[in-house]
Amino acid sequence: MSVPGSYQAAAGPSSMPTAPPSYEETVAVNSYFPMPPAPAPGPTTGLVTGPDGKGMNPPAYYTQPVPVPNANAIAVQTVYVQQPISFFDRPVQMCCPSCNKMIVTQLSxxxxxxxxxSCGSLCLLGCIAGCCFIPFCVDALQDVDHYCPNCKALLGTYKRL
Structure with a gap:
């Protein structure tokens, strides 16, 4: 007759009953630590006397091997950081982000x-006969666009006001 919850040995070729698993094996406590190797039998066991006078083994320290990087697989990446460029009313020497060439910008x-x-101010002062359009002929009063001479890409704009 079997009692529920009692431990019975598995029927097999050996009739010797086996012990149930330990608490650590059942709950898997400390299963992530490596198991120390069994001590080697020999005349010198290296026993250390503990505080209670009983012999105990010295603590074993284990380290996990660190993977060594493959010397052939080393990749070096060079990163170029370009500072933001301030555009004014003069040409600027720079590397074009479109065509990646060193250029001096063309101005428009x-x-x-x-x-x-300026045109409105001249009109208010009485220059209505056409003199009010003079600011459209003076480059120092106009906004400046910077273009790449190779690929004609707009690189930046300098606004006067």
């Missing part, structure tokens, strides 16, 4: 806010 002048304010 366009009417901007300062040009129109």
């Amino acid at each position: 002048y366009n009417a901007g806010a300062l040009t129109w304010l």
Whole structure:
């Protein structure tokens, strides 16, 4: 007759009953630590006397081997950091982000806010006969666009106002 919850040995070729698993094996406590090797039999066991006078083995320290990087697989990546460029009313020497060539920018002048304010101011002062359009001919009063001479890409703009 079997009692529920009692331990019975598995029937097999050996009729010797086996012990149940230990608590650590059942719960898997400390299963991530490596198991120390069994001590080697010999005349010198290296026993150390503990505080209670009983002999005990010295503590074993284990280290995990560190993987060595493959010398053939070393990749070196060079990163170039380009500082932001401030555009003014003069050409700038720079590396074009479109074509990746060293260039000196080409300038193009366009009417901007300062040009129109100058034109309006001249109209208010009485220059209505056409003199009010003089700011559209003066590059120092217009906004500046910087272009790449190779790929014609717009690189930046300098606004006067």
